[in-house]
Amino acid sequence: MASEEMEQLVRREYKQGFVTDIESETVPPGLDESTIAFISQKKEEPRWMLEWRLEAYHQWLKMTPPSWSHLEYPPIDYQAISYFSAPKKPEDRPQSLDEVDPKLLETYEKLGIPLHERAALAGVAVDAVFDSVSVATTFKDKLHEAGVIFCSISEAIREYPELVRQYLGTVVPQSDNYFAALNSAVFTDGSFVYVPEGVKCPMELSTYFRINAANTGQFERTLVVCDKRAQVSYLEGCTAPMRDENQLHAAVVELVALEDAYIKYSTVQNWYPGDENGKGGIYNFVTKRGDCRGDRSRISWTQVETGSAITWKYPSCMLRGKESIGEFYSVAVTNGRQQADTGTKMIHIGENTRSTIVAKGIAAGRSDQAYRGLVKIGPRAKGARNYTQCDSLLIGDQCGAHTFPYQEIGNSTATVEHEATTSKIADDQLFYCRARGIDEEDAVSMIVNGFCKDVFQELPMEFAVEAEALLNVTLEGSVG
Amino acid sequence: MLEVKDLHVTVEDKVILKGLNLTINAGEVHAIMGPNGAGKSTLSAVIAGKDGYEVTQGTILFEGQDVLEMEIEERARAGLLLGFQYPIEIPGVKNIYLLKAALNAQRAARGEGEIPAPEFMKLVREKSTDMKMDPSFLQRAVNEGFSGGEKKRNEILQMLILQPKLAMLDEIDSGLDIDAMKVVADGVNSLRNADRAILLVTHYQRLLNHIVPDHVHVLVDGRIVKSGGKDLALELEERGYDWVLEESVA
Numbered sequence: 001m002a003s004e005e006m007e008q009l010v011r012r013e014y015k016q017g018f019v020t021d022i023e024s025e026t027v028p029p030g031l032d033e034s035t036i037a038f039i040s041q042k043k044e045e046p047r048w049m050l051e052w053r054l055e056a057y058h059q060w061l062k063m064t065p066p067s068w069s070h071l072e073y074p075p076i077d078y079q080a081i082s083y084f085s086a087p088k089k090p091e092d093r094p095q096s097l098d099e100v101d102p103k104l105l106e107t108y109e110k111l112g113i114p115l116h117e118r119a120a121l122a123g124v125a126v127d128a129v130f131d132s133v134s135v136a137t138t139f140k141d142k143l144h145e146a147g148v149i150f151c152s153i154s155e156a157i158r159e160y161p162e163l164v165r166q167y168l169g170t171v172v173p174q175s176d177n178y179f180a181a182l183n184s185a186v187f188t189d190g191s192f193v194y195v196p197e198g199v200k201c202p203m204e205l206s207t208y209f210r211i212n213a214a215n216t217g218q219f220e221r222t223l224v225v226c227d228k229r230a231q232v233s234y235l236e237g238c239t240a241p242m243r244d245e246n247q248l249h250a251a252v253v254e255l256v257a258l259e260d261a262y263i264k265y266s267t268v269q270n271w272y273p274g275d276e277n278g279k280g281g282i283y284n285f286v287t288k289r290g291d292c293r294g295d296r297s298r299i300s301w302t303q304v305e306t307g308s309a310i311t312w313k314y315p316s317c318m319l320r321g322k323e324s325i326g327e328f329y330s331v332a333v334t335n336g337r338q339q340a341d342t343g344t345k346m347i348h349i350g351e352n353t354r355s356t357i358v359a360k361g362i363a364a365g366r367s368d369q370a371y372r373g374l375v376k377i378g379p380r381a382k383g384a385r386n387y388t389q390c391d392s393l394l395i396g397d398q399c400g401a402h403t404f405p406y407q408e409i410g411n412s413t414a415t416v417e418h419e420a421t422t423s424k425i426a427d428d429q430l431f432y433c434r435a436r437g438i439d440e441e442d443a444v445s446m447i448v449n450g451f452c453k454d455v456f457q458e459l460p461m462e463f464a465v466e467a468e469a470l471l472n473v474t475l476e477g478s479v480g
Numbered sequence: 481m482l483e484v485k486d487l488h489v490t491v492e493d494k495v496i497l498k499g500l501n502l503t504i505n506a507g508e509v510h511a512i513m514g515p516n517g518a519g520k521s522t523l524s525a526v527i528a529g530k531d532g533y534e535v536t537q538g539t540i541l542f543e544g545q546d547v548l549e550m551e552i553e554e555r556a557r558a559g560l561l562l563g564f565q566y567p568i569e570i571p572g573v574k575n576i577y578l579l580k581a582a583l584n585a586q587r588a589a590r591g592e593g594e595i596p597a598p599e600f601m602k603l604v605r606e607k608s609t610d611m612k613m614d615p616s617f618l619q620r621a622v623n624e625g626f627s628g629g630e631k632k633r634n635e636i637l638q639m640l641i642l643q644p645k646l647a648m649l650d651e652i653d654s655g656l657d658i659d660a661m662k663v664v665a666d667g668v669n670s671l672r673n674a675d676r677a678i679l680l681v682t683h684y685q686r687l688l689n690h691i692v693p694d695h696v697h698v699l700v701d702g703r704i705v706k707s708g709g710k711d712l713a714l715e716l717e718e719r720g721y722d723w724v725l726e727e728s729v730a
């Protein structure tokens with residue numbers, strides 16, 4: 001859209017004053033320009049931000065949802081979604097753990113989530129959770145001292161508009177894909193991280209994050225920027241099951257690594273899969289992309305994912321800088337009637353770039369999963385190397401796992417290796433463990449955890465332990 | 481302790497055991513010998529509870545309990561342990577982790593609590609030294625990349641830690657060099673006492689020089705056709721199996 005038109009539109013909308021009820025905390029379902037203007041106004045955003053959103057919205061209108069993936073889902077009615085609702089007031093939330101669904105607490109217990117975090121995760125009103133708040137404040141001071149910016153994306157747009165404007169949408173453009181366009185138009189939550197030149201972030205951003213941002217939004221936008229020689233390890237999500245009234249989740253995550261920077265982004269996610277027929281489960285359509293912009297930069301994605309009725313997700317790396325490194329370690333577990341379509345894209349642009357992909361898929365019950373990996377080596381990526389290993393483990397005979405490796409190699413000096421295996425959980429392995437006295441369910445979890453070890457060891461320690469517990473909970477009842 | 485009566489077993493419509501009888505009392509060591517394909521591994525696998533074997537007739541009692549009614553893990557917890565002819569590899573699962581899980585599962589079944597970590601470490605170190613296994617084996621994935629002999633020693637290590645009442649060792653001597661044979665035999669002998677029994681499946685007299693059996697049985701074509709003392713093994717070594725067969729047919 002020409003900028004003049006945009007001007008007009010923006011002016012007209014404000015003039016018309018359709019956002020009459022400033023006090024209103026929620027917009028009625030539906031999406032049009034006025035909804036977007038409302039969101040932007042609520043968030044006290046600068047004008048350029050609103051324009052950016054509207055641009056995305058207009059792109060989105062022209063796009064159609066992807067249908068090529070290995071998934072089946074009923075069409076989503078985008079006009080039935082409410083795109084803005086203020087966070088629940090403290091008095092509307094449970095006041096103590098006694099008011100929380102015992103089943104949820106039981107799961108926290110099984111997952112080994114520390115006691116002081118359970119309340120926060122269960123959405124108990126914040127001032128009831130003394131521990132975590134004070135812990136969080138200490139973290140905040142520490143980060144501030146190091147010069148690391150870590151705040152919500154909305155706060156960042158207000159407080160650090162120049163930084164945000166410089167990087168937002170430079171990795172995942174507004175029109176990148178259907179869900180990214182939608183997200184760009186309406187995102188309301190998410191985080192912003194900036195690690196200045198030469199700074200190694202003094203702590204994992206996980207702990208802090210888990211306590212403070214446990215309630216994920218429907219349209220999250222995360223932007224992590226690591227300046228030259230900076231380092232950060234960021235952990236998103238947690239093993240506690242995420243229940244949400246919102247069925248559709250369409251997040252965008254952008255990572256930017258400048259020269260010699262290293263970003264490690266780990267995700268442990270346990271979405272609500274719905275009942276055994278998949279009803280009520282979450283649709284998770286995520287665009288995650290890392291840009292190794294500087295020479296010798298490195299971006300590493302590690303993810304352990306279970307839950308959601310439908311997952312569509314391909315964290316990827318653009319390896320632009322010379323000798324930059326992209327890594328993808330993933331464990332996807334599906335059970336019941338879940339469907340997952342995941343994978344990664346490694347786009348080699350710069351010389352001597354390297355990428356490693358280790359994808360482990362575990363399917364149980366009647367679930368179905370697909371791994372899709374694209375390794376693309378551009379004409380200038382001399383000496384680029386990729387190693388890919390995809391392993392699937394099937395539990396039972398009603399589930400499926402499919403692997404689709406794609407390679408586009410535009411350079412004869414590149415080395416691309418691919419290994420793939422599919423195995424059934426071996427009866428012989430189970431027998432061996434059981435013949436030692438270990439019961440069947442423990443034996444399965446032992447074998448499955450062994451299968452995932454290459455990925456788990458990439459996770460921050462505490463989460464590796466939780467991830468194991470998560471696998472066990474997910475696969476409960478999948479044998480026998 | 482173990483009483484197998486008139487056992488008939490079929491695998492995929494093929495009849496393998498055809499009326500096998502065997503009684504083992506506490507304190508005894510029994511050796512089963514016999515030609516390839518006779519059904520020796522099948523016998524121990526059926527006792528341990530491996531899937532895919534159909535018992536069409538007969539009974540197996542262990543300390544008076546009907547083994548065929550028990551789950552695989554229940555049998556192990558009751559004190560039945562199978563040492564595998566071909567121990568399987570379990571990638572990513574540490575050897576020491578399997579040992580601990582197994583021991584704790586068995587303790588739990590006896591109403592005992594988990595073994596304290598220091599005590600467990602001490603036990604494992606001691607026993608792996610006995611088996612002349614480098615401690616690094618404990619940290620490796622179960623049997624992964626182990627040599628044939630190392631796998632066998634690992635089986636005995638598990639046995640030393642789990643202390644079964646009846647150990648069934650299937651060709652524990654195959655693939656062992658001379659020194660390893662001695663180590664394995666010493667390990668097995670260290671378990672011998674009045675409350676335990678051992679069932680050895682072997683092809684060679686060698687092993688029986690180290691672990692001297694009380695009874696030797698010849699299994700041919702799904703049946704025990706001859707039983708005797710330790711001298712029977714010597715005779716078999718010398719004369720092969722044909723004469724036993726002829727004798728049993730006669």
Ligand SMILES: Nc1ncnc2c1ncn2[C@@H]1O[C@H](COP(=O)(O)OP(=O)(O)OP(=O)(O)O)[C@@H](O)[C@H]1O
Pocket residue numbers: 491492494496514515516517518519520521522523532
């Ligand atoms: N799963 C199976 N399917 C088909 N046949 C089988 C199966 N398992 C065992 N058998 C057959 O049963 C017979 C007995 O096998 P078993 O392994 O018990 O012999 P064995 O006495 O232990 O022999 P060896 O001395 O070679 O170890 C063999 O003919 C074997 O091929």
Ligand SMILES: [Mg+2]
Pocket residue numbers: 520521522565650651
């Ligand atoms: Mg055999």
